[in-house]
Amino acid sequence: MLNVLLIEDDFDFAETVGDYLELESIVCDYASNGVAGLQLVGENAYDVILLDLNLPRLDGLSLCERLRAAGNDTPILMLTARDRLDDKLAGFEAGTDDYLVKPFELKELVVRIHALAKRRSGQIRVLRCGDLEMNLKEGSVVRAGRGIRLSPTGWKILETLLRASPAVVSRQKLMDAVWGETPPDSNSLKVHLFNLRKAVDGPFAMPLLHTVPGKGFAVKAEDGS
Structure with a gap:
């Protein structure tokens, strides 16, 4: 419904x-x-x-x-x-x-x-969570005023998680969103998430990228935003 x-x-x-x-x-x-x-x-x-x-x-x-x-x-x-x-x-x-x-x-x-x-809006320009901001129009990611450089795959993963934030995205849904019908080997997502977490959370005290055991992954601030 x-x-x-x-x-x-x-x-x-x-x-x-x-x-x-x-x-x-x-x-x-x-x-x-x-x-x-x-x-x-x-x-x-x-x-x-x-x-x-x-x-x-x-x-x-x-x-x-x-x-x-x-x-x-x-x-x-x-x-x-x-x-x-x-x-x-x-x-x-x-x-x-x-x-x-x-x-x-x-x-x-x-x-x-x-x-x-059947779809989410393609008109959205900026995705935010806490002090993290992804500008889809400019192709930039900034956290607390500091620019963050991402690989194309890291960008897709972060965009997928931010669009769902603060909800959890299952491992399968994340892989489908990023790679579609041609998924890589089982370790690729793990490696990309490690690099993404290092870029997004590494220099900061509060983590935004979370692994939810048995459910998947989420980008959310401590206050749930």
Whole structure:
């Protein structure tokens, strides 16, 4: 069952959408303004965020930009009456993954939700955990202001762990994400993780890269962030 968040200030419209999604076995949380929506995103995990542009307290573009700047890669579908090309370009620049102009058929909304829910957003620019920051656009990794150099494989491993952070990634899922259908010998992951831990944690007092016995690996700070 999918879980989505609808951030929309038109209550009647939101109620119509929510009722229809429920019939399609999609659980829909609701926020009537941008600040409330931002809070719900911080408290819950969603498969897709449905985001209106004209919102009180915090508009949709600003909310989208904040989520992407914070490293949130939940797919975002903007719902708006603005149909000009410039408006759509502004939405994609802010970090949305898809754009649906009102009025629209609810069946189409469901199809787009299912399509977006199959992947994480490609619009994310920065991944963070504690004082560690990976800038996907610039291709750089920094911890506490200090640049970190990684091998291409080390980069893929760290990106996979940061995208899941603070959750644990199993050994098999990590290998599938990095090497796909052509995994290396059994010692390669161990060696790459050793080198990654040396680069990311070696010069610092607090470790971020953790081995969770029997479960896999995780990047997380002591406070869980």
